[in-house]
Amino acid sequence: MKKKILFWIIITLIAFFTRFYKLDLYPPSLSIDEVSIGYNAFSILKTGRDEWGNFLPSSFRSVGDYKAPTLIYLTVPFVKILGLNDFSTRLPVAIFSAINIFLFWLLVSRFIFNKKYSGLAYLSTFIFSISPWLIIFSRSSFEAVVALSFLLANLIFAFEFRKNGRIKDFIFMFTFAYLSAITYHSTKIVVPLINVIFILLDYKCFVGYLTDWYRESKIKLFITTIIFIGISIFFIKNFIFGPGSSRAGMTLLTNDFDYAKGIIPKLIAHPLFWLTSTISLISFWYKRFLEYFSANFYLSSGLGLSTPLWPGQGVIYAIEYPFLIVGFFILISLRKYFDSSISQKFVVSILVAWFFLGFLPASISNNSQHALRSLNVLPVIAILISLGIIFAVESVKKPIFKYILSAVIIAGYILGIIRFVDFYTLHYPIELSETRSYGWKQMAIYARDHHSEYDNVYVDPRFGSSGPFTFGTPYLYFLFYSQYDPSKYINDPRRKEGTNFENYIFTIDKNWPDINLTKNNLYIASPWNFPQWLLESKREKFFVQFINKKSGIYAISN
Amino acid sequence: MNYLVAVIFSALFSLKTKSSLFTFFYLSLLPFIVFSGETPVSIFFSLLLGFILFFIFQKPKLSNFLIFSIVLITIFIIVKPRLGLDMSLLNNVNAQKGEHPDFQTSLVAKLIHNKAELVHSYISNFDKLLSPVAVFASGFWHKIDPYYPLGFLFPWDLYFIYRYFRYKKINLKDKPWKFFIIALSTLFILSGVTYIDQALLFGFAVVYFLALLAAHGYETASKKTRLVFLGLNLLFLFYQLNITSYFKI
Numbered sequence: 001m002k003k004k005i006l007f008w009i010i011i012t013l014i015a016f017f018t019r020f021y022k023l024d025l026y027p028p029s030l031s032i033d034e035v036s037i038g039y040n041a042f043s044i045l046k047t048g049r050d051e052w053g054n055f056l057p058s059s060f061r062s063v064g065d066y067k068a069p070t071l072i073y074l075t076v077p078f079v080k081i082l083g084l085n086d087f088s089t090r091l092p093v094a095i096f097s098a099i100n101i102f103l104f105w106l107l108v109s110r111f112i113f114n115k116k117y118s119g120l121a122y123l124s125t126f127i128f129s130i131s132p133w134l135i136i137f138s139r140s141s142f143e144a145v146v147a148l149s150f151l152l153a154n155l156i157f158a159f160e161f162r163k164n165g166r167i168k169d170f171i172f173m174f175t176f177a178y179l180s181a182i183t184y185h186s187t188k189i190v191v192p193l194i195n196v197i198f199i200l201l202d203y204k205c206f207v208g209y210l211t212d213w214y215r216e217s218k219i220k221l222f223i224t225t226i227i228f229i230g231i232s233i234f235f236i237k238n239f240i241f242g243p244g245s246s247r248a249g250m251t252l253l254t255n256d257f258d259y260a261k262g263i264i265p266k267l268i269a270h271p272l273f274w275l276t277s278t279i280s281l282i283s284f285w286y287k288r289f290l291e292y293f294s295a296n297f298y299l300s301s302g303l304g305l306s307t308p309l310w311p312g313q314g315v316i317y318a319i320e321y322p323f324l325i326v327g328f329f330i331l332i333s334l335r336k337y338f339d340s341s342i343s344q345k346f347v348v349s350i351l352v353a354w355f356f357l358g359f360l361p362a363s364i365s366n367n368s369q370h371a372l373r374s375l376n377v378l379p380v381i382a383i384l385i386s387l388g389i390i391f392a393v394e395s396v397k398k399p400i401f402k403y404i405l406s407a408v409i410i411a412g413y414i415l416g417i418i419r420f421v422d423f424y425t426l427h428y429p430i431e432l433s434e435t436r437s438y439g440w441k442q443m444a445i446y447a448r449d450h451h452s453e454y455d456n457v458y459v460d461p462r463f464g465s466s467g468p469f470t471f472g473t474p475y476l477y478f479l480f481y482s483q484y485d486p487s488k489y490i491n492d493p494r495r496k497e498g499t500n501f502e503n504y505i506f507t508i509d510k511n512w513p514d515i516n517l518t519k520n521n522l523y524i525a526s527p528w529n530f531p532q533w534l535l536e537s538k539r540e541k542f543f544v545q546f547i548n549k550k551s552g553i554y555a556i557s558n
Numbered sequence: 559m560n561y562l563v564a565v566i567f568s569a570l571f572s573l574k575t576k577s578s579l580f581t582f583f584y585l586s587l588l589p590f591i592v593f594s595g596e597t598p599v600s601i602f603f604s605l606l607l608g609f610i611l612f613f614i615f616q617k618p619k620l621s622n623f624l625i626f627s628i629v630l631i632t633i634f635i636i637v638k639p640r641l642g643l644d645m646s647l648l649n650n651v652n653a654q655k656g657e658h659p660d661f662q663t664s665l666v667a668k669l670i671h672n673k674a675e676l677v678h679s680y681i682s683n684f685d686k687l688l689s690p691v692a693v694f695a696s697g698f699w700h701k702i703d704p705y706y707p708l709g710f711l712f713p714w715d716l717y718f719i720y721r722y723f724r725y726k727k728i729n730l731k732d733k734p735w736k737f738f739i740i741a742l743s744t745l746f747i748l749s750g751v752t753y754i755d756q757a758l759l760f761g762f763a764v765v766y767f768l769a770l771l772a773a774h775g776y777e778t779a780s781k782k783t784r785l786v787f788l789g790l791n792l793l794f795l796f797y798q799l800n801i802t803s804y805f806k807i
Contacts (some may be wrong), residue, residue, distance in 0.1 A: 262705030287707040291692035300678045310650040311675045
């Protein structure tokens, strides 16, 4: 009991320091998605409508990406209590991430691992709690973390249902399945597949439960069926075929740069284009899928916390990699570690299915090795690593070698954690803060305090040290940090055509070198927008330098 | 010439393991032999190493391991492998070291940003040759075309390697695996640290070893299934030959 208490004290401390400590500072600057989630939650709180004036939408149009609704609605009470700021926007995901640890513990200790090997549940929960894969996404508003909570809850109730056959557990099982599916696009694919496999693996048992329910209470079964069908229709209508599907459509593999711009233009003149393009697409998907089993994803570039092609951080710690491989072979060859209360074969089959299906949504979308889209696999990864470690330590017979192995593992973890903290808190902000739209927050706060001094404030949404290639959404930062009244914004007649509000004008059409300095305007843009003489004159009102000091954003007036 | 080398090895393997004609055809038509463009000597050494590795795997005896070592030393003398790690990576490591405000004295900077980071170059080289995606889906990525995916083996060989392990029921406790592990690790290391053209020689040895496992995996399937896959393999090769010539490489 004392050990259990000590374990949970350690886990609580880990959860606090990795999820909540300096949450508003690391990572620096809210991303575009985060300000969008924050402002839309604020808008829902004040008006019941999103930034486009849609009443309680089932998917948020936002910047055209039709965001999943759950996280935005979950953020509303935090904005209500703490106000609209960086901390309140990030807090819900951090809380869900902490809940994930507990849910993971429940799942593995009750349904996955054999009670004889209780150490596995503790070890895997510890590994899960310190996972860099989960930590970095827990400190930003990423829906995938919330979807993972619902997926874990879904599986807990699925196992409970499989064990006891209670209708209550079945209802919770599919409720959490739907919640997970509507929270993030990847889980729309993973969750239904895992649940279908869960039922099909032992369909006779499921049919048996259905027969029992029918015998016990026909009305109860009838009502449950009606609710199930109703929710399914609502889900399919809104999230598979509705506007919520547009984001998924945008990120499909067919839109991948390598496929759409690399392969297709070359094949287009082929006499059997329909065949060659189809075979190429299948081969291309296969490539994308297998990329998730490459060492670089796990060891050097999976999380992308550094400049591409520079040394970076993988999705796991380096010391874990050999144990992950061993763990996988243990999973498919040794069943003694798994819970036998249902069936060891059943548990292993679910884990294998989860491991491979978990990468499926990420592999059918654009971009290779996408850590966020494959986050749902993390619980299986933590299970495999813990299996590998326990097997390795068990396999060593001599105590002295056991101690040496344990010392190597602990030292590896310490080095790995130091390295991860170094990359996350130092190199990531320096090398990649531009990708998080760093600078717009500071500029938005400056503009909030000074915009009334000018007739118009012109803002160029393009930014970055390499030139006018990156388009940001500064209007969201200006709305967010000025806490601009959503009802005024929604009802502004200019909203139909663009994002302008008050005296802010967001435009790329302006011929920036020819700005008229005789008028009382403020111009907010990147250095390459302005002629050099203007930058060197004393017309600069404010300058936000990027953390890498390569460039920044200027505010200039007459 | 490459093809002739492959045919000789296929015949040798089929005779030694008393495999069916399918194995002979399968091993003679491997994509990495058809598309690689390696010299016949290089292919010969690759197949020879892979061949011996397979027999170490089957019978991890000292004699097999000694043969493997002698062949490897001979290859070393002939090929003279050079280190192929990306040394420009060190500049990036130093740049990251310099990102520490007090990097001259920072213990963390010294601990993390040092020559050990060259392992990233090793991982990158290894992935290009021996990751599952390289072997089964896109090893020829960038070599044939910047975008076109084509693996070193047939895409479905992955399943037949699984079948090999599924049906052969290998008992990990029965055999002295150290010889096999040392031999395989040596090839893994050489594939990652040597200059890419030489790394191909060692990488293809492992690929051929996997092909031999897959060949045994095919043997566990019915005759009809093997015939279907023989046809499929031929179709696959013809299709890829058509496409790659269409891409005008």
